[in-house]
Amino acid sequence: MPEFEKLHQAILEGDQKSARALTEAMLAEGVAPMDMITKSMVPAMDEVGRRFECEEYFVPELLLSARAMKGAMELLRPLLAASGAQPAGRVVIGTVKGDLHDIGKNLVASMLEGGGFEVVDLGADVAPEKFIDAVKNSGAQIVALSALLTVTMPSMRTTIEALNQAGLRSKVKVMVGGAPVTPQFATEIGADGYSETASSAVQLARKLVAETAA
Amino acid sequence: MSRLSAWVEGGPVITDGAWGTQLQARGLAPGELPDLWNLSHADQVEEVAAAYVESGSEIVLTNTFRANGITLQEAGCADSIEQINRRGVDLSRNAAAGRARVVASIGPTGKMLLSGDVTPEQVRAAFRAQARALASAAPDALLCETFSELEEAEIALQAALETGLPVIVSFAFDTGKNKDRTMTGLTPEKAAAAAAAAGADAVGANCGAGIEFFAALARRLRSACPLPVWIKANAGLPRMEQGRIVYDATPEAFAAHFSALAEAGVSFAGGCCGTGPEFIAALRRQRDSRRT
Numbered sequence: 001m002p003e004f005e006k007l008h009q010a011i012l013e014g015d016q017k018s019a020r021a022l023t024e025a026m027l028a029e030g031v032a033p034m035d036m037i038t039k040s041m042v043p044a045m046d047e048v049g050r051r052f053e054c055e056e057y058f059v060p061e062l063l064l065s066a067r068a069m070k071g072a073m074e075l076l077r078p079l080l081a082a083s084g085a086q087p088a089g090r091v092v093i094g095t096v097k098g099d100l101h102d103i104g105k106n107l108v109a110s111m112l113e114g115g116g117f118e119v120v121d122l123g124a125d126v127a128p129e130k131f132i133d134a135v136k137n138s139g140a141q142i143v144a145l146s147a148l149l150t151v152t153m154p155s156m157r158t159t160i161e162a163l164n165q166a167g168l169r170s171k172v173k174v175m176v177g178g179a180p181v182t183p184q185f186a187t188e189i190g191a192d193g194y195s196e197t198a199s200s201a202v203q204l205a206r207k208l209v210a211e212t213a214a
Numbered sequence: 215m216s217r218l219s220a221w222v223e224g225g226p227v228i229t230d231g232a233w234g235t236q237l238q239a240r241g242l243a244p245g246e247l248p249d250l251w252n253l254s255h256a257d258q259v260e261e262v263a264a265a266y267v268e269s270g271s272e273i274v275l276t277n278t279f280r281a282n283g284i285t286l287q288e289a290g291c292a293d294s295i296e297q298i299n300r301r302g303v304d305l306s307r308n309a310a311a312g313r314a315r316v317v318a319s320i321g322p323t324g325k326m327l328l329s330g331d332v333t334p335e336q337v338r339a340a341f342r343a344q345a346r347a348l349a350s351a352a353p354d355a356l357l358c359e360t361f362s363e364l365e366e367a368e369i370a371l372q373a374a375l376e377t378g379l380p381v382i383v384s385f386a387f388d389t390g391k392n393k394d395r396t397m398t399g400l401t402p403e404k405a406a407a408a409a410a411a412a413g414a415d416a417v418g419a420n421c422g423a424g425i426e427f428f429a430a431l432a433r434r435l436r437s438a439c440p441l442p443v444w445i446k447a448n449a450g451l452p453r454m455e456q457g458r459i460v461y462d463a464t465p466e467a468f469a470a471h472f473s474a475l476a477e478a479g480v481s482f483a484g485g486c487c488g489t490g491p492e493f494i495a496a497l498r499r500q501r502d503s504r505r506t
Contacts, residue, residue: 055390058397059328063328103329106326149245151238152245154244
């Protein structure tokens with residue numbers, strides 16, 4: 001099997017050890033980091049997302065693949081930075097104020113990292129001011145808000161309003177998700193996008209980054 | 215053989231509805247840990263239990279869903295684990311006053327074993343401490359509910375069974391087109407087989423999806439084990455209306471699903487998110503009208 005395909009397979013199967021070993025071997029052979037990302041890793045994560053959407057993969061498989069991707073990316077990132085290559089985008093993510101649930105948010109963060117995004121994870125129960133500071137400091141294009149509780153969903157609205165008042169709303173795209181969140185609610189509070197699952201969050205983030213560039 | 219068989223000999227038993235929203239209606243702040251109210255707002259907690267007993271609950275749960283060692287530690291209240299859990303049982307028993315059985319609730323830790331956020335040993339210690347504290351106040355049974363990850367459910371179930379009380383284990387099937395998998399991909403068949411193998415006295419499904427999904431889930435749970443089936447269904451997905459959370463399902467529409475559940479062989483029926491005492495009253499009317 002050609003090595004690109006092996007790396008693709010290792011990530012698809014969530015085998016972090018093999019993914020790292022293959023990445024190291026390919027680097028030693030002089031394969032360009034960007035080629036590994038575009039020919040093996042991104043297509044592998046897209047396939048993971050596809051399998052998740054059609055219920056062949058579930059959260060455990062998603063996590064393992066994201067971890068394998070992250071392991072391989074750790075080896076490539078210093079080289080990419082040195083060559084001046086940019087991440088797919090920069091995302092500030094957090095569970096909104098009043099909500100301590102972080103499983104979903106962590107999953108989305110892992111998937112975004114697996115998708116080549118640089119992720120600034122603010123944790124859970126994050127106040128609007130913290131999102132604002134993080135956007136200012138990181139220059140992120142996207143703010144991703146999570147809520148598990150129906151009673152904390154209104155915190156998504158106050159966070160978006162705070163971004164507005166801070167004059168940052170036009171500089172960032174806001175995406176929202178979490179069990180009780182619906183597309184309708186996302187529209188109502190003025191978010192730019194809603195994702196039902198952690199894997200479709202990656203596609204949404206790519207779309208939003210493309211919109212900011214346009 | 216389930217130790218709960220005698221409870222359900224006469225047909226489906228009506229349990230209770232959601233607690234969090236009832237406490238919020240009494241002033242619990244968003245994001246505040248409801249379990250702490252067992253110590254700070256005992257009267258309101260007892261009121262919720264009483265409202266369910268008044269509306270026809272034959273089993274009432276306890277306000278201890280998140281009173282495990284890991285969650286309480288995060289909230290800075292690890293020292294109160296014994297008190298919060300004991301008091302939770304006492305409050306529900308006072309409200310029941312002999313009219314309903316008390317089943318003490320144990321929920322997940324909110325941390326995933328498979329992502330390595332916590333170790334099995336930490337989870338075991340967290341559930342053991344809670345189960346022992348609950349058992350010391352002598353509830354009629356323990357309930358491990360809303361689990362997604364099989365490994366965490368098995369640890370909770372084991373810790374609960376160690377107390378010698380009957381134990382029900384219930385999963386949240388909220389994933390997939392048909393809402394028939396837990397977040398980790400667990401199927402009802404696997405969940406039921408694992409529950410029976412581990413010595414549970416009943417297996418169930420709660421939260422996750424609206425009540426229309428639960429008859430099918432109940433059938434599948436029953437097909438895979440001989441245990442009584444426990445169901446607590448959501449009223450449906452909420453929507454926002456001018457900043458307020460609204461559930462569209464009415465108590466009557468919710469309770470109309472009772473016959474489908476009974477036909478699917480459900481032994482315990484009640485409500486989860488979006489349901490309140492009026493939903494339980496409607497469910498109880500449906501149950502009683504089928505008996506006569």
